[in-house]
Amino acid sequence: MYSEAREVSRDTLPVIPVGGLCSSNPSERQAVGDALRAACSETGFFYCVDHGVPQGLIEAVLAESRAFFSLPADAKAALDKARSPCNRGYEPLRNQTLEAGAPPDLKEGFYIGAEQREEDAVHFNQGPNQWPRDMTGFRPAMMAYFSALTIVAERLMRGIALSLGLEESFFDLFCRDPQATLRLLHYPPQPPDPQPGEKGCGAHTDFGGLTLLLQDENGGLQVRGPDDAWIHATPVPGSFVVNLGDMIARWTNDRYRSTLHRVVNISGKDRYSVPFFHSGNPDYVISCLPGCLAPGESPRYPVVTVQEHLREMYQRTYGR
Ligand SMILES: O=C(O)CCC(=O)C(=O)O
Numbered sequence: 001m002y003s004e005a006r007e008v009s010r011d012t013l014p015v016i017p018v019g020g021l022c023s024s025n026p027s028e029r030q031a032v033g034d035a036l037r038a039a040c041s042e043t044g045f046f047y048c049v050d051h052g053v054p055q056g057l058i059e060a061v062l063a064e065s066r067a068f069f070s071l072p073a074d075a076k077a078a079l080d081k082a083r084s085p086c087n088r089g090y091e092p093l094r095n096q097t098l099e100a101g102a103p104p105d106l107k108e109g110f111y112i113g114a115e116q117r118e119e120d121a122v123h124f125n126q127g128p129n130q131w132p133r134d135m136t137g138f139r140p141a142m143m144a145y146f147s148a149l150t151i152v153a154e155r156l157m158r159g160i161a162l163s164l165g166l167e168e169s170f171f172d173l174f175c176r177d178p179q180a181t182l183r184l185l186h187y188p189p190q191p192p193d194p195q196p197g198e199k200g201c202g203a204h205t206d207f208g209g210l211t212l213l214l215q216d217e218n219g220g221l222q223v224r225g226p227d228d229a230w231i232h233a234t235p236v237p238g239s240f241v242v243n244l245g246d247m248i249a250r251w252t253n254d255r256y257r258s259t260l261h262r263v264v265n266i267s268g269k270d271r272y273s274v275p276f277f278h279s280g281n282p283d284y285v286i287s288c289l290p291g292c293l294a295p296g297e298s299p300r301y302p303v304v305t306v307q308e309h310l311r312e313m314y315q316r317t318y319g320r
């Protein structure tokens with residue numbers, strides 16, 4: 001048994017139906033903004049339901065992901081992201097260390113982004129994807145899901161603008177031609193004899209703007225609660241677990257939380273999850289938002305562009 005899991009608290013995370021953001025009635029949109037404000041300032045994590053993404057598409061993504069990770073090791077190695085100039089493709093087990101000082105993460109992954117020709121790529125992480133051969137349903141499912149989640153993230157950013165008392169369109173430029181990554185993850189069961197601190201995914205905060213996570217029924221995600229106890233983000237069917245990344249904490253001078261989380265797969269089964277990271281336009285400048293500084297308070301973070309910030313975070317967790 002994973003000893004640190006004893007710290008887990010029974011608190012749950014808020015469930016927010018976000019369908020009201022599509023309403024023509026401004027007060028229904030604002031009501032979602034109000035619910036977001038509470039979740040973003042208290043836990044930094046919530047379950048997003050009524051998001052409009054078809055269940056059939058969600059199931060197809062999980063099925064294709066399971067099929068991909070079941071491929072023989074050499075088929076996966078042929079798509080190693082070390083071969084990609086833009087961090088796309090397969091990431092072997094224990095390749096990333098999300099918690100400084102802990103052993104590498106017990107997960108394997110596959111990275112997908114917006115499809116772009118190498119010669120057209122100008123920013124960090126832009127370029128072509130690598131795709132598995134002989135899996136005809138994989139690419140269409142992933143690209144359809146990528147587009148659907150981009151729309152949900154844009155809509156949520158409008159809700160977050162409302163939650164902060166800003167114009168609903170405040171983040172529209174941030175959302176233009178966004179840097180976004182879809183990451184398929186497979187966590188083998190936690191070994192019976194882990195090294196100290198060894199787990200699926202080390203405790204970390206996310207780098208970007210919003211993360212929308214699809215998880216299977218096995219559970220394992222744990223979120224650091226306001227009282228510093230770990231909360232199980234128990235799977236809620238049909239939901240995405242949404243959390244705020246470091247960029248939103250920078251923007252709001254920590255009024256909104258980029259919360260620590262980790263994965264310990266104690267289910268005894270293989271766990272599959274699919275985070276979608278929305279980080280916004282690479283050239284967008286992140287500086288403290290109007291309304292997030294009390295009189296006499298100074299910004300805690302220097303001004304950076306999205307691209308500068310992401311580059312630094314990749315460097316930190318991959319050691320390159
Ligand atoms: O797999 C999960 O539940 C979480 C993954 C995660 O936190 C990440 O990839 O940043």
Ligand SMILES: [Fe+2]
Binds near residue numbers: 204205206261
């Ligand atoms: Fe994360």
